[in-house]
Amino acid sequence: MIIISLPVLFILGTTVENIRGRWAWKAFQEEWEAKGEKFDYRQWIPAPIPSEKNFAHSPLLKPLFETEYDEDSGTFKPADPEKHEQARRLFDDLRDLEDIPNESWESGQRLDLAAFQESFRKGASPRKPGEFDKRLKELLEANGVSTDDKAEPPPRVWPRPAKPGKPAEDILQALGVFTEDMTELARAAKERPLCRFDVNYEALLSAEMPQVMVLHNAIYCYTLRALAHLAADDIEAAFSDVEMGLFLTDCMSIEPMLLSQLARTSSLPVVLQAVWEGLADQKWNADQLTTLEKRLASINLLQNLHRAQLCERDMLNAYLEKIREDGGIDPFNPAILDESWWQPTGWFDQNQLRYNAHYMRFHRRIIDLETRTIKPSVAVEQEKFFAEMSQSHPYNIITSIAVVALSSTTPPFGDGQTNVDLARTACLIELHKLRNGKYPSTLSEVQPPLPLPTDPYSGKPYLYRTASGPEAGERYQLYGVGWNQEDDSGRIFLDEDGNIEPKKGDLVWRYSPVPTLPETEEAEEK
Structure with missing residues (x-):
């Protein structure tokens, strides 16, 4: 009897757990759907764009997504491998340069064009991550995205004069290898002002996103050329390249995937380098400043992050439902999802419930779209929860392997929005000076067509003060408090490579090197 009873008890217990789990997950869905929530990733997919208006369908870029998807293997096969590879490698040779300078406007420094001139003269080396895309690579890899190259082309030899000339002139000569492609893309941007890449969202977590690095590399190339044009006093050409850089960042704005939005937050500071240097030298005229201010005012990175988080949630839900419907496991994904782990199947439902409950508890709260603010305290709550x-616990497996910490994904968007706001406000401050002959004493004197943006970390106006001493009346400092939500008096932290330390110090816009805090001093996180 005991031998017979054990299988019966096991079957009975499994049946109860299955019913319990399925009921709990369905009840959770119904509760939130009654409040207006939807658990369907398709709601986030951008609407199609007519091909003749779609920048992504321009000849240089369209081959990126002329592929066939093999659902069984989760791989994409290019229709024309040669054209596909050419599209993937657009402007990629810049990543081969040695000794890329890493000066940044974020620390109040100009890009060292002489160092770039020397890098072009050295030529290229076997591929290694360049400084300019180091931040993007770190962001992607921190979020589980591989950035390894599949194949390496031979290094490029850059055109250069026999003897070094002016850095700007030599850089423009070196970048001449991209002139044809850059001209074609700029023309396509005018003819096709909208952009939607043909990402196969039905592939869910297997969707390929080759446009991310292509756009990032293109943005860097246009920005470097803009900086060279600025140094050569060709302001119109510089401004055209800045506009193109901003357009390329906008090409990622409608994409719902977190990967694309992380890439955008990494690319925006690149093009802002040229905006900053043009402002530092007071080279932008009133029309250009007005155009820049309007372009920057349209950027809402917090809205993009909110959408991306929900899309990631809903895509994983769709992926889990696919596993359930197929009755099998995706062969190229973690063995932890092997079918034996999900007996009884009610555990699967309980995992899905807890995963979604986690999003409702933390991801919905960290951003307030009405006030356009970020709450770092929610990320601290999440860390404590983890x-x-x-x-x-058998109910927590999916949450433990699929949820990325908010303290990792959120700061790039808060910092990015701050950077955009600072640049926009700087344009308005410069317009004020052009009209009145001096910088405003306070930001309240600036009169934009729309209210000035507020700090997403504090919800208050950005902090502003004019310079004292020799620069009195000629310079100013504008800053936000950053992730730690503390006013560090406009000071920043730098790491050993001279890069901004995330989540420490302030986020500053000024036209001379920003004061740094001692390495031993730690900014307390809230």
């Missing part, structure tokens, strides 16, 4: 959560 520390106390039992990762081995």
